[in-house]
Amino acid sequence: MTIDINAVFDSGNIEVVDARDHRNLQLKIRPDPYTPRDKTAHFQWFHYRVSNAHNMPLTMIITNANESSFPVAWPGYKCCASYDTIRWFRVDTKYDQKRGTITIKHTPEQDSTYFSYFAPYTYSRHRELVARMQGKSCVRLEVVGNTVEGRSMDLLIIGAPESRKHRIWIVARQHPGESMAEWFMEGFLENLTDEHSAFARRTLQHAVFYVVPNMNPDGSLRGHLRTNAKGANLNREWANPTLGYSPEVYHVLNKMDKTGADLFLDIHGDEEIPFNFLAGQEGIPSFDNRLKQLAKTFMEAFERATPDFQAKPGYDVDEPGQADLSIASNAVGERFHCLAFTLEMPFKDTEDSPDAVYGWSPERAKRFGACILNPIYETLPDLKDNPEAEGNARKRPKP
Secondary structure (H helix, E strand, O other), X not given: OOOEEEOOOOOOEOEXXXXXOOOOEEEXXXXXXXXXXXXXXXXXXXXXXXXXXOOOOEEEEEOOHHHOOOHHHOOOOOXXXXXXOOOOEEXXXXXXXXXXXXXXXXXXXXXXXXXXXXXXXXXXHHHHHHHHHHOOOOEEEEXXXXXXXXXXXXXXXXXXXOOOOEEEEEEEOOOOOOXXXXXXXXXXXXXXXXXXXXXXXXXXXXXXXXXXXXOOHHHHHHOOOOOOOOOXXXXXXXXXXXXXXXXXXXXXXXXXXXXXXXXEEEEEEEOOOOOEEEEOOOXXXXXXXXXXXXXXXXXXXXXXXXXXXXXXXOOOOOOOOOOOOOOHHHXXXXXXXXXXXXXXXXXXXXXXXXXXXXXXXXXXXXXXXXXXXXXXXXXXXXXXXXXXXXXXXXXXXXX
């Protein structure tokens, strides 16, 4: 039988260069569309299936690894593999800096094996999650617009919107290859909508949640790393989103202007840094002592909630007034003068609690997502009502 390598499926990405020798399978990652702002065609995400290789020692070489968006992240990385697309484990992976290649070795115990940069969260699973959530008594589903390719931008509204309640916005997966972000969202949503949880019910007495589990459905389905179908890096589009290039951000921000925001969380994954961390808004023009204290309260509560979060430095802190206001957390924090964070999780593993078999896994991301309800709840009493939140949002031109 001839080995079959295929990526023509939901979130698939690989190009076969040479598959004649199972000990020297030559592969390339397909790039995203070119992003003018970033001056590159991003790539790092891969996801493919190898079939007809039961008990066959495979050596798979990704030949363009050194040309990827983050080659510095390859050392120490281990590829994810699965037979059933449910349990994902790590396999032997080496980066050769001289040759610029990634070599993945594995001997399949079954007829077909999936290999991926991280455990995928497919568009099919996204649709199932949204359908399941809308069946909860406290949840309403609203489609706020459509993507470049016409897919629905799903917004889950959890809790009854009332003027006295705090407005919590959480979005994920602006960068579609950061699939751990939607695993995080699944865990968070399951915890928040648990009808048997007094903790969740108490939180919903004081807050209404606006949740976008997947900001980039087109890129997710296409197997992109960072962009939508047009090549837009959505997390650089919040200063001036347009219907033609970044409708995903345009529609969500339009809805946010109508509701206002008291807390904003943007969920991501980081290719290199080996722990979970929050990137704050210190560099926005309106950053003040109130926001500084809120951030401190939130981080301390998060540390108490789970050992998987440590308030360690992640990205460099912007100088006062120097934040990039095209980035979501900066843009929203400045627009609504609210607490705003970018949350990052590792593609590899956490330095504090490493797992040699699974690394940072879907299961851990889900549990981590469930834990974030604790710092949200503990921060609620200190969130000041912001009556001008709706009125101070700048008006964008009509398309």
